[in-house]
Amino acid sequence: MLPDYVKAENGFTLFLNEALEGEIKSYGIVVNSFYELEQAYADYFQKEMKRKTWHIGPVSLHNRSNIDKVERGIKTSIDEHSCLNWLDSREPNSVLYISFGSMPRITSAQVLEIAHGLEASNHPFIWVIGRILDYSSREKQQVESVLLPVGFEERVTKSKRGLIIRGWAPQLLILEHPAVGAYMNHCGWNSIIEGVTAGVPMITWPFSSEQFYNERFILNVIRVAISMGNEHWVPLTELPRVTIKSEKVAKVVKRLMGSEEAEVLGMRKRAAEYRDKAMRAFEEGGSSYANVDAFIAELKSRRKIQDGHL
Incomplete structure (x- = not known):
């Protein structure tokens, strides 16, 4: 029923x-x-x-110049030069890019789990943190500032292992950079197409709507991704909750970013082939x-x- x-x-x-x-x-x-x-x-x-x-x-290929790729109608919240300079200092395929789109249904509690998992994975990352749904009060509200673990941002920034972007990011430039080796996203179709066009394997984390169908497509049909394992669809009438713990985040990131197993190498090869297509x-x-x-x-x-x- x-x-x-x-x-x-x-x-x-x-x-x-x-x-x-x-x-x-x-x-x-x-x-x-x-x-x-x-x-x-x-x-x-x-x-x-x-x-x-x-x-x-992919319509994103219409953006030829860097300024078009950076803004696409919205001014970014970070200087693209500092972002690219940070990427230039990293090894090829070593950076994980994380973005859950412009309207993520994700709680502050889940953000904390992601942060702990990323830190435990010990891999470089760029994390775009947009507006997050806050359920600490009776009324649902979107908050601009997200409470990260104490000292997290200072630690990852000082060690140059992480870059936090709040707001709009120059996503196309980031994905196209040779230092980026994977893309964690919510399986929105535009995000998938941009990941495919960049030729990077993905970590899937769908939240709602058709995102779970899109996940099946890139996991089972074109086979360029691994799943974070979220199976909880979030209807508009239900409060989202923590569905993935930090241990799972670290495990999946390590597998895709640090593994030389045949399956992962096959994903990277297929991702490059679809980029060329x-x-x-x-x-x-x-x-x-x-x-x-x-x-x-x-x-x-x-x-x-x-x-x-x-």
Whole structure:
């Protein structure tokens, strides 16, 4: 039997139903992906479901200059030069990049577990800490400042083993840097696409919505990630809690960042291969490049029909 929060009708479920209805009635779908990444799904969608799709991504590759990659419409909270200088001082593939997106459903208590786990892993990291849900009071509220373990930031900063970023980060520049060897994220689709495009293996930590489906895709289909092990989906009506202890954080980070086992080496090889496929797809003559042309041609054709020229 489904839990009540799944069966209940509220503003969020109404929004989802309207979105689904709009998708079903739509003429076609433009996708931030590339054909080579999910070929079987793209073929099934078009041939079996008879839906028009245009895979035109990764759209992040449209950001060519460093200033575009840094800001993307929002000013970063850290100077990109100091961030890149910090990365320049690290060995290739030695840094773990951690970001759970702009709207993470994560508690301050879970933040403490992550911090202790990162410190215990003894691997360099860049951690983007955004607004965190604070449930210390009766009313849910987002807080700008996050309580980290006593002395944590001073220790990791002084030893140059960690870099803490509060707010918006120059994510594309960080992911593309050769010092970055893995990306821990919440499995939002844009984050996954940017990780794939950068060619780095990932540590998955989904929280809600379609993130668990996205996790299955990168774990079991393209096989470029390992899981943190979170299986607790957080509905909007429930308080999130600590789902992963610091020991598990340290264990997973050590496995991906410090292991030479065949599975991890295979992930790194596959991640690099998908990066190359993404680049080729976006270049002239590539699948995404051709899909953009096809999409524009389709729009022109529909416009002529609507204007009564055909």
